Amino acid sequence: MTQTAKPGAGTTAAESATAAAPRKKPVRKHRAGQLPGRQDWSSWPHYQAAEAGFRGYWYPVCFSSQVGEKPRAVTLLGEKLFLIRDNGEVYGMKDRCPHRGVPLSCGEKNAPGTVSCVYHGWTFDLKTGDLVAALTDGPQSPICGKVRQPTYDVEERLGMVWVYIGDGEEPAPLDEHLPEELVSNPGIVGHRIQPRQGNWRFACENGYDEGHAKYLHRRALWRMFKPMPAWNTTRIVQRGRWIYRVQEEQFWEGDYPGVGRWPKLAWYQARPPRDTGRQNVGNTASHREVDPVIATQDFPGFASVTMPGILRIVYPNFIHYEWYVPVDEDNHLYVGALVEFRKGLRTLPFYAKYLGAVRWLFHGQFSGQDKWMVEVTDAPPEKLYRPDESLLKWRRLAEDVTEERVERLRTLGLAPTGQDD
Numbered sequence: 001m002t003q004t005a006k007p008g009a010g011t012t013a014a015e016s017a018t019a020a021a022p023r024k025k026p027v028r029k030h031r032a033g034q035l036p037g038r039q040d041w042s043s044w045p046h047y048q049a050a051e052a053g054f055r056g057y058w059y060p061v062c063f064s065s066q067v068g069e070k071p072r073a074v075t076l077l078g079e080k081l082f083l084i085r086d087n088g089e090v091y092g093m094k095d096r097c098p099h100r101g102v103p104l105s106c107g108e109k110n111a112p113g114t115v116s117c118v119y120h121g122w123t124f125d126l127k128t129g130d131l132v133a134a135l136t137d138g139p140q141s142p143i144c145g146k147v148r149q150p151t152y153d154v155e156e157r158l159g160m161v162w163v164y165i166g167d168g169e170e171p172a173p174l175d176e177h178l179p180e181e182l183v184s185n186p187g188i189v190g191h192r193i194q195p196r197q198g199n200w201r202f203a204c205e206n207g208y209d210e211g212h213a214k215y216l217h218r219r220a221l222w223r224m225f226k227p228m229p230a231w232n233t234t235r236i237v238q239r240g241r242w243i244y245r246v247q248e249e250q251f252w253e254g255d256y257p258g259v260g261r262w263p264k265l266a267w268y269q270a271r272p273p274r275d276t277g278r279q280n281v282g283n284t285a286s287h288r289e290v291d292p293v294i295a296t297q298d299f300p301g302f303a304s305v306t307m308p309g310i311l312r313i314v315y316p317n318f319i320h321y322e323w324y325v326p327v328d329e330d331n332h333l334y335v336g337a338l339v340e341f342r343k344g345l346r347t348l349p350f351y352a353k354y355l356g357a358v359r360w361l362f363h364g365q366f367s368g369q370d371k372w373m374v375e376v377t378d379a380p381p382e383k384l385y386r387p388d389e390s391l392l393k394w395r396r397l398a399e400d401v402t403e404e405r406v407e408r409l410r411t412l413g414l415a416p417t418g419q420d421d
Contacts, residue, residue: 039381044395046402052078053200053326054398055167055417056405057308058177060160060323060335062193064090067161071095071115073105077165078328081152084126086113091126092152092163098122104149110135124149158182158189158337168414179312179321185293186343190354192336192363198374200309200332203324206370206377207311208303208394210234210245210387216373218263222366227272230254230263236393237300241401242312243393244301288316293341305394307401320362334371336363 041048071082082105097117121135129149134141153164164171229250252272309324325333
């Protein structure tokens with residue numbers, strides 16, 4: 001039988017109490033983090049001010065099939081307007097009756113070429129915006145001819161309706177704002193237009209971002225069987241109105257301090273090439289033959305961006321475009337268009353492939369990862385790293401192009417919205 005030692009039997013009471021007391025855990029001192037150094041975007045004042053988007057551009061806002069003879073409300077760059085179709089043509093007008101401020105999108109067509117406010121029947125000409133009748137004040141209402149409702153330039157292209165918002169200048173032709181290869185070559189388009197939360201700049205920066213796809217999209221079903229590089233060495237080059245990410249070298253794995261070997265290639269994934277050679281189409285290990293139309297463009301890099309927020313990602317047999325359309329400071333439209341340059345009977349397999357798989361894999365789950373990140377992004381403040389050179393060059397492009405537009409408007413005697421005279 002084991003006996004417990006008592007005080008005085010080889011140990012003191014103080015020693016016994018000390019031995020029984022639990023050991024205190026060492027106190028951990030608070031460690032201050034290294035917080036981001038850039039607290040705002042004042043280095044790019046036009047970009048910082050463009051929370052609701054850049055004026056002076058054409059933006060896609062909906063599918064053509066979504067506009068009929070009933071007004072459709074749209075918010076673009078913080079402005080409320082409505083679209084309506086008359087005799088096959090689409091018109092745009094400010095969505096606020098000047099009488100009492102009721103939305104004209106609640107109204108109706110009582111006669112061809114017009115829209116009437118639902119409240120008191122003020123009726124406007126769709127082409128000119130002129131008030132042509134005040135139905136509840138009789139045919140000789142003296143208010144007619146004294147009111148003109150603002151209208152918007154509207155076009156249809158690629159199965160979508162496009163709206164121009166400027167500062168009183170004549171809009172450039174829509175074709176000048178489209179990717180050049182879409183204007184000059186026949187193709188077939190798979191679209192997606194989705195309202196999303198988050199500022200449009202976060203969406204555009206995510207699209208052109210150098211680093212996120214290599215980690216975030218590694219989990220996407222679209223990329224499940226394809227190896228992706230761990231990192232690249234990249235330079236940004238400008239050609240015309242586009243800036244391109246040019247991959248100099250691709251590295252498929254590496255030994256990282258504190259992590260070890262990464263990434264670990266799954267058994268079901270294709271093996272990447274052994275070399276680190278330049279790869280400019282698709283950012284994958286694919287060596288498929290490039291579509292002749294795409295090859296003819298001789299793009300410097302597979303990823304490019306231009307104003308007012310148009311992304312172009314080149315794959316061997318199709319090009320994917322994204323427009324980040326500002327709705328207001330906190331919301332945007334994601335407009336994705338996957339284009340194969342085919343015509344005639346060669347377009348038929350596209351529908352089966354796109355509707356059967358690509359739409360939900362690429363425009364769904366894959367793009368949904370970007371949607372998630374844009375919703376939770378909170379910048380500035382921010383601390384950028386080496387791959388963010390792509391973001392810095394995009395911001396500089398936006399700043400320089402906007403400054404040129406501001407100066408051009410001032411020579412015309414026009415005051416850019418949000419700018420000092």
